[in-house]
Amino acid sequence: MAVVTTAIVVAVAFTLVIAVVLSPSMSPLASIHDADGDEYADSVDEFPDDESEWNDLDGDGVGDNSDAFSDDAGETSDSDSDDVGDNSDAFPEDSSEWSDTDEDGVGDNTDEFPDDADECSDSDSDGVGDNSDEFPDDPTEWSDTDGDGVGDNTDSFPEDPEEDSPEVNFDADIMSDGVTLVFTSVAPEFEWEDLTVTLSSGSDTAVWEPENEDLDEWNAMTTCVYGTFDIEGTSIFLIAMDMTGDGMVSAFDGLGISPVGDSFEAGVEYRMVILYEPTQEVFEDSTFEFDLVTPTASLTEVAITDGVKVSFGAVSSDVSWTDVSIALSDGTDVVMWTNITSADLIDGVATLKNYGVGILGGLEVTMSIMDLSGNGVVNMGDYFKLTAVSFSAAVDYEIMVIYEPTDGLMASATFSG
Numbered sequence: 001m002a003v004v005t006t007a008i009v010v011a012v013a014f015t016l017v018i019a020v021v022l023s024p025s026m027s028p029l030a031s032i033h034d035a036d037g038d039e040y041a042d043s044v045d046e047f048p049d050d051e052s053e054w055n056d057l058d059g060d061g062v063g064d065n066s067d068a069f070s071d072d073a074g075e076t077s078d079s080d081s082d083d084v085g086d087n088s089d090a091f092p093e094d095s096s097e098w099s100d101t102d103e104d105g106v107g108d109n110t111d112e113f114p115d116d117a118d119e120c121s122d123s124d125s126d127g128v129g130d131n132s133d134e135f136p137d138d139p140t141e142w143s144d145t146d147g148d149g150v151g152d153n154t155d156s157f158p159e160d161p162e163e164d165s166p167e168v169n170f171d172a173d174i175m176s177d178g179v180t181l182v183f184t185s186v187a188p189e190f191e192w193e194d195l196t197v198t199l200s201s202g203s204d205t206a207v208w209e210p211e212n213e214d215l216d217e218w219n220a221m222t223t224c225v226y227g228t229f230d231i232e233g234t235s236i237f238l239i240a241m242d243m244t245g246d247g248m249v250s251a252f253d254g255l256g257i258s259p260v261g262d263s264f265e266a267g268v269e270y271r272m273v274i275l276y277e278p279t280q281e282v283f284e285d286s287t288f289e290f291d292l293v294t295p296t297a298s299l300t301e302v303a304i305t306d307g308v309k310v311s312f313g314a315v316s317s318d319v320s321w322t323d324v325s326i327a328l329s330d331g332t333d334v335v336m337w338t339n340i341t342s343a344d345l346i347d348g349v350a351t352l353k354n355y356g357v358g359i360l361g362g363l364e365v366t367m368s369i370m371d372l373s374g375n376g377v378v379n380m381g382d383y384f385k386l387t388a389v390s391f392s393a394a395v396d397y398e399i400m401v402i403y404e405p406t407d408g409l410m411a412s413a414t415f416s417g
Helices: 002-022
Strands: 167-175 178-187 195-201 204-208 222-231 234-242 254-259 269-276 281-289 297-304 307-315 324-329 334-337 351-360 363-371 383-388 396-403 408-416
Touching: 167 281, 195 222, 195 254, 204 234, 297 396, 297 408, 307 396, 307 408, 324 351, 324 363, 334 351
Parallel strands: none
Antiparallel strands: 167 178, 178 254, 195 204, 195 269, 204 222, 222 234, 234 254, 269 281, 297 307, 307 383, 324 334, 324 396, 351 363, 363 383, 396 408
16 A cells, blocks of 8 residues: 555656646746846736836836836927927927927927917018018118108108109209319208218229218208218318208208319319118219319529529429420420439439430530429429530520420420520
């Protein structure tokens, strides 16, 4: 009987071992089983078949490892990484935008009018959206009531499309020593700063822009001088004259354009333009030019050994020695010295220059110049000498000072040997 009992025990033990091998749930290791091998037991792994996930804190079915918002059941991803979930991000692919309050398709961050679905930008920063701004690039204008292309703020007649600039008439007096313009009628009056005055010649241009405050002196006649510009070597300035001193252009007010010195440069064509800035209407566009004028001078001749000394008296305007030629005639022949230059005579002190020998008939004549101030300009007191071996007493010689730019005679004198 003892043998039989042993056999039964062995059989039972063998059966249990087989049972453990065939049924893992009966194994004492069943409590730490890990189906996906992520080291989290299936009993605690909320994703037992996904080795990359094991927990879902917000219970939205997306594992915490891949859930961009693990504690927000309403969000799981953030495509543009702007910290706003795709489900609530109005622009899930744009990291700079996430909301569109007025639903106009433009994000609030770039929408200059986030609460207005009709507007989103303001190019000129005037507070009026481009879609309703009739002048989107002009911060001083936004509406044009009469549709004439001129903004209401500067339109003198904002409700009349036929009127947009003041009616202006003036008299112009153009002289070599200056241009004067007097407004004979202005309707309606307008501000001085609405005017631009331009004077140009060649590549040189002067632009003057009067200011209201310069000409507002509480009903007292006011003048203001505006900057000098160099036009073709001449310094030129503008004068504005407000007869009532109210800062407004009205009848009898005026403008003056003047050169610093005696006159505008002769032989130069000047163009003068007067512009009404708000509408770009040209009140005046004209050109003027002054003929070259031959300066005049007086001469005094004194006999000297072997010739004559000729001194300058008053000279009507500044004349460079470079622009002067000296001629001598015996009634039949003429000799000229055209090689005179200011550079030879500029020394800051009295300067003597010999300009060589000229042949008058068969007579050799030497000409020399004394510039007493050494400034290269013909001044009162400067003189030149003409000398020869022997001038004939029977001949009346004529001396001529020629102004080369006009080929005109500045002065003349006679003498005999």
